Amino acid sequence: MDPDDWQLTERVWARARSGKGDPFAAAVRATRMAMIITDPRRLDNPIVFANDAFLRLTGYTRLDVTGRNCRFLQGPDTDLDEVARIREAIAAERDVKSELLNYRKDGSTFHNAVFISPVHDEDGTLLFFFASQLDVSERYALAQERDRTRAALETNDLLLREVGHRARNDLQMIAAMLALQSSNSGDPAVRAALGEAIGRIEALGALYREPVHPQEGAGHDLADLLREIADTLVAASGRAHVTLAFDLAPLRIRPDAAAPLALILNEVLSAILKHADPSQALRLTLRVTREGEAVLVEVEEDGSGTALEADGFATTLVDALTRQVDGTRQLRERQPSGHVIAFRFKAARVAA
Template structure:
C-alpha cells in the first residue's frame, strides 16, 4: 500500500469512526447527510488535515464524488485566480484553531469557478483538544455577479453623470461667453445711439427738439446703466436693484449740474431678475426726471431715495421737495405713459402723495421668498 493509499485509508477510517459515534437515527448524522448545504469534516490530527467526510450536497457543488474527496486537502478546490491572501487566512485559522468566515473563489472538478462563502469551525473534545474541523459552503456566484453588474452599472452611471456635468458646465460657459458678447455689442450700440443723440442735440437750433433729444438720451443712458450692472458680476441673471437705483439717481442728478440739490439714500440690497431690468430702469428714470422737471432742475431742493424689501415686496420710495407745479406738457404725458407701461410689465403698483412742498412716490414690485423678483 502506497503512502497515498494509506492516507486515504486513514481518512476513511476516521470518517467511519466519526459516524460510528452517532447512531443512524442520530439527528446530527441525519441532518449532515440530508441537508442541501454543502458540508465537509476534516481531521487536523492527520497529515495535511484531510477531508474525512463530505455530504452529497458538497459533491453536487464541486463535481467531485465522495471517493475523490476522502483523504485529500480542501486545496483541491483552489485555482489560478484564487486569492492567495484568502488562502493564507484559512491556513492561519486552522493553525490557530479558530473559526473563520471568508469568501473565496474556488473551482469545480470541470474547472468552472464559483464564489464560495466558507464557514470554518474547530470541533473540540471534552478535554478541549481540536479533533475535527467542520466547514460549510454556500455558492453565491450569482450574487457576486450581480454585485459586479451593479458596480459596473454604477460606474457607467457615474461616468454618464460626469459627462453630462461636463457638458452642462461647457454649455454654461458657452452661454456665459455668448451673453457677455451680446452685452458687449449692446453696450456698444447704446453708446453709439447716445453719441448720435448728443451730437444731434448740440447741432439743433430748435429748443423743443433739443429737449426731446435730451429726454431720449436720458432713457438710453438709463438702459446703459442697468446693462452695466447686469454684466459686471458673475450672476448674469440678477442684479441688485438698490445698487442700480443709487447709480442711476446719482448720474441723473449729476447731469443737472446744480450744487443746491441734496441727494440722500436709504438702500438695502434686493435681487431683481434680469428680465425686469429695462422696465425698472425706465420707472426709476421717469420718477427722477419728473422731480427735476417740477423744480429740482431750476431751484434745487432735496431728493431722498429709499430701496428695500418690504413685506415680501421690492419697495422704492422717492421723496422730493420740488413742489407740485405742473411742468413738462407733452414730455410729462409721454413720461407718464412710459411709467405706466413699465409698471404693467413688471406687475408694479405706483402711488403718489403730495404733502405741501413734498411729493412722495411709492413703487411696490412683487419678489419671491429668495429676494428675487418673480417673473411676470
C-alpha cells in the same frame, strides 16, 4: 483550472454555506456586494472565491476568474499609479481602499470602489485577502455631467457678457448720435426731446453693464440698477446742488422686469430734475424695501411741486410701464415740503 483550485474553491463554498470561518461567513452575509477572496500563499495571489454579485458585476463566470489574479479587470485607461499603490498595500499586508476604472468581460468599463483587507490567523500568519467591490459609475457620470453643465454655463456667461457689451456699445453710439443732433439744433423743443430720448437710452444701457457680483447668478440687482441710473441722471443734469441718498435693500430682479423698472425710475427722476428750481438745493432719496409679498420702490424729493404730474407724457409712460409689471403708483405729500412717489410691485412678478 488546476485540480487544486477546484478543491480549494469547493472548500471555500462549503465553509461559506456552513457559515463557519469569519471571511467566508462575512462573504455570505454580504452577498449583494461583489466580493472575492484571494490566497496570497499561492503563486500570484489568485482568486479562490468569487460570489455571484462579483460575477454579475464583471460579466465573467466563476470558471473564468477562479485561479487568476484579479488584474484581468484592468485595461488601457486604468490608473497604473493607483494599481501600484494597491500592490504596495498588499505586499505590506495592510488595508487599502481605492477607486479604479475596470473592464468587464464584454469590454465595457465601470468605476470600481475597491476595499481590500488581509485576513490573519491567531498567530498572525496571513491567510487570505478579502476584497469587496462597488460600482460607483453613476457618481462619476453625475460628476462629469456637473462639469459639462458648469462648462456650458461658463460659456453662456461669456456669450451673454459679449452680447451685453455690444448692446451697450450700440446704445452709447445711438446716444452719441442723438447728442450730436441735439447740439446742432437751434430749436429748444427739439433739443429737449432729444435730451429725454438720450436719458431713456442711457437707462436701458444700465441693464447691460458688467455684473458687480457675477457669481450671484442671472438677473440684475435692483439696488445697483437704481443707483447707477440716479448717478448718471444727476451727473448729466449739470446741477451742483443735488444730493442723492439711498436706502436700497438688495433684490435680484427678473430679466423681463429690468427694463420697465429702469425706465420708470428714469422718467421719475428726469421729471423731478427737469421741473425743480435750479437755484435751490435738492435732496433725492431712493428706497427699495421688501414688504411680505410686495416690493416697494420709493423716490422722495424735498422740493415743491408734483414734478411727475406736471409732465403729461412722462406720467402716461410711467403708468403704462408700471402696469406692465403689475404694479401700482401712489403720490404722497412730504412734510414740510416735497413728495414721495411710491411704487408697489408683486414680488413674484419682479423678483428673480
